[in-house]
Amino acid sequence: MVAGVCFVICSIVRGAFARYFFLNLYVILSMCADLIRQVVLRFFALDSPQYMYAYFYTDCLLTIALFIAVISLASHVFAELNLTRYVRLVAVFLLLGTAGFTYAVVAQSTDLLATRFALELSQNLYFVGLVLTYLLWGAVLKLHETRTRLVQMILSLGLYFSAYAGSYALVNVAPKYETVHYIAPILGCFLPISWALTIMRHSEEARLTPARLVAVPR
Amino acid sequence: MSRKLGALALALGILVGAMELKTLLATHSNTVVIMANGVSPVPKFPPPSN
Numbered sequence: 578m579v580a581g582v583c584f585v586i587c588s589i590v591r592g593a594f595a596r597y598f599f600l601n602l603y604v605i606l607s608m609c610a611d612l613i614r615q616v617v618l619r620f621f622a623l624d625s626p627q628y629m630y631a632y633f634y635t636d637c638l639l640t641i642a643l644f645i646a647v648i649s650l651a652s653h654v655f656a657e658l659n660l661t662r663y664v665r666l667v668a669v670f671l672l673l674g675t676a677g678f679t680y681a682v683v684a685q686s687t688d689l690l691a692t693r694f695a696l697e698l699s700q701n702l703y704f705v706g707l708v709l710t711y712l713l714w715g716a717v718l719k720l721h722e723t724r725t726r727l728v729q730m731i732l733s734l735g736l737y738f739s740a741y742a743g744s745y746a747l748v749n750v751a752p753k754y755e756t757v758h759y760i761a762p763i764l765g766c767f768l769p770i771s772w773a774l775t776i777m778r779h780s781e782e783a784r785l786t787p788a789r790l791v792a793v794p795r
Numbered sequence: 796m797s798r799k800l801g802a803l804a805l806a807l808g809i810l811v812g813a814m815e816l817k818t819l820l821a822t823h824s825n826t827v828v829i830m831a832n833g834v835s836p837v838p839k840f841p842p843p844s845n
Contacts, residue, residue: 614835629838663802670806678810704813712809746820761837 580766581608584773591776593726599649600730603642604769610635630692637695640702644672647706647734651713653727654720671709675701707738725783726775733771740764 581604588594588601614631621627648668652661679698686693713731722728744760 611835623836623838632835632838663798666799666802667806670803671809674806674810704817705809708809708813708816742820749820
């Protein structure tokens with residue numbers, strides 16, 4: 578929560594709020610969701626249906642916001658190639674495709690259909706975001722992107738997604754160990770902290786120095 | 796038109812890749828779920844009844 582507030586304040590102070598609006602939106606929504614979950618948890622138990630509904634629906638909303646944040650970073654990367662329109666088109670196809678695929682998977686369920694749909698959509702979109710971030714990493718390398726802020730934000734997003742995928746695998750491999758279940762909530766702090774550090778440490782004009790070409794004697 | 800088809804093909808490729816990755820990571824999955832957002836504890840989801 579503190580890291581999220583810090584990121585939003587830094588964005589406003591450094592004049593980057595509008596430029597990285599969807600990242601800020603995700604962090605703000607994440608804080609609101611945490612607040613809602615804590616309020617529900619105060620009145621109802623962890624295993625109660627009320628908390629389950631509050632958690633899974635807010636999570637679905639947050640994953641959609643995170644997906645849009647990834648797409649906004651992709652738009653920044655491809656803006657110089659005038660491919661922003663096609664990035665948005667891919668995003669719409671992906672969102673609709675994921676929703677359709679998820680519905681096809683959960684349509685057989687007879688109970689809690691909407692909640693199951695929200696849960697599955699959230700998980701599927703998360704993996705779509707993971708693949709998209711890796712593609713974005715590849716594009717950043719290929720296009721020799723030098724904008725420090727953009728590169729660091731994409732890198733931290735990739736690390737965050739990878740760490741979650743790792744913890745997902747770990748929970749599936751060793752579900753009996755209680756400690757692996759705490760990895761995911763701890764990782765939840767990573768993204769706002771890394772983005773806040775990026776905004777604080779680097780200005781929009783900061784550029785990375787590309788690696789020098791090595792002259793090889795014939 | 797070809798660019799639109801390219802966008803569609805790319806979206807399908809990403810979707811297939813993402814679902815493959817999910818299947819790969821959750822090969823030995825029981826009903827364990829893990830969520831990607833926030834620091835709140837994850838509730839247990841009831842297994843499907845059918």
